[in-house]
Amino acid sequence: MTLEWIGDALLLLVLLPVVVYLLRGVLKAADSIVPSVEQIAAAAQAGSRDLDSVVLLASTQEHVIKTIESAAAYGGSLDVIIDDA
Amino acid sequence: MPAAGVVMIVAVVMIIGALVYFLVSTIFALRKITNGLDDAISGVVGIIEKSAPVNDVVAAINQNLDAGVDLLEGLLVKKAGMADAVGLVDGLYPGAGAEGFRNFPESKTVRAPRISEVYTKGTLTLARLGREAPIAVTSPAGPALRNPAYGSRAARALYPGGRPAEPEPLPRSPIIGTGSPVQYPEGSNGADSGAV
Numbered sequence: 001m002t003l004e005w006i007g008d009a010l011l012l013l014v015l016l017p018v019v020v021y022l023l024r025g026v027l028k029a030a031d032s033i034v035p036s037v038e039q040i041a042a043a044a045q046a047g048s049r050d051l052d053s054v055v056l057l058a059s060t061q062e063h064v065i066k067t068i069e070s071a072a073a074y075g076g077s078l079d080v081i082i083d084d085a
Numbered sequence: 086m087p088a089a090g091v092v093m094i095v096a097v098v099m100i101i102g103a104l105v106y107f108l109v110s111t112i113f114a115l116r117k118i119t120n121g122l123d124d125a126i127s128g129v130v131g132i133i134e135k136s137a138p139v140n141d142v143v144a145a146i147n148q149n150l151d152a153g154v155d156l157l158e159g160l161l162v163k164k165a166g167m168a169d170a171v172g173l174v175d176g177l178y179p180g181a182g183a184e185g186f187r188n189f190p191e192s193k194t195v196r197a198p199r200i201s202e203v204y205t206k207g208t209l210t211l212a213r214l215g216r217e218a219p220i221a222v223t224s225p226a227g228p229a230l231r232n233p234a235y236g237s238r239a240a241r242a243l244y245p246g247g248r249p250a251e252p253e254p255l256p257r258s259p260i261i262g263t264g265s266p267v268q269y270p271e272g273s274n275g276a277d278s279g280a281v
Contacts, residue, residue: 004089011096019100023107030114037121044128051135057142064146068153075160082164 158186167191172198 161170167189175182175197185193260266 001087001089004087004093008089008092008096011093011100016096016100016103020103020107023103023111027107027110027114030111030118034114034117034121037118037125041121041124041128044125044132046128048128048131048135051132054135054139057139057146061142061146061149064149068149068156071153072156075156078164079160084163 155188158188162186162189162192167195168198171195175199 158170161173165173171182171185171192174186176199182195182197183193185191185195
């Protein structure tokens, strides 16, 4: 009979607080991850939106090619018109 | 049932209740995390997809720009000479003269004339390009880009077969009046003297 009471005391005074403490720690850790993950998700979405204008690089490339072609033609003309130093 | 057994059952129920409460809360938190990670993954996938062609495009742009820089640097050095070219670049972009031109390693050691301190950039450029501008002769620290005395090479190109010699003399204008070697009598050949 005494051993049963000792067992009850162990359950209530030791095992239950330890279980509660450990589970509460796990829940705290999980809860602390949530805002970080939400921030990461928001940052990833914002980064993806920022890259929407990457498509314009194609037109930039075309403009660069045209500009260089014009500069080459202009330089060729200058080469003919202006005497060398 | 003995009291000790009842207390044990109550203790076990309390432990199980704590387990259920905290584990269920943890499950909900993990579900939130999963949803957040799904959003993050979709965003990262979007970033990867959108940035995939960037390397090729930027490399092509840089390649074209490199060709343009080589062309313009070569043309500038050819036409202006190394010293004036470095001076002109240094005048437009202060400090850039020390870096020199990419394809001309010797340009780093050239002592660049301080062009922009004497004349404004536009005036100086036009003056040094202009053959007849007086400023081109006495421009700072260097000869004119075009030789003012012998700068007619471009004009000569208009005459591939050589510049034409002096033209044949045209017949002189007829002399009229009383000193004319040919005198026409009044009223001859239908002439109307009344109109004179």
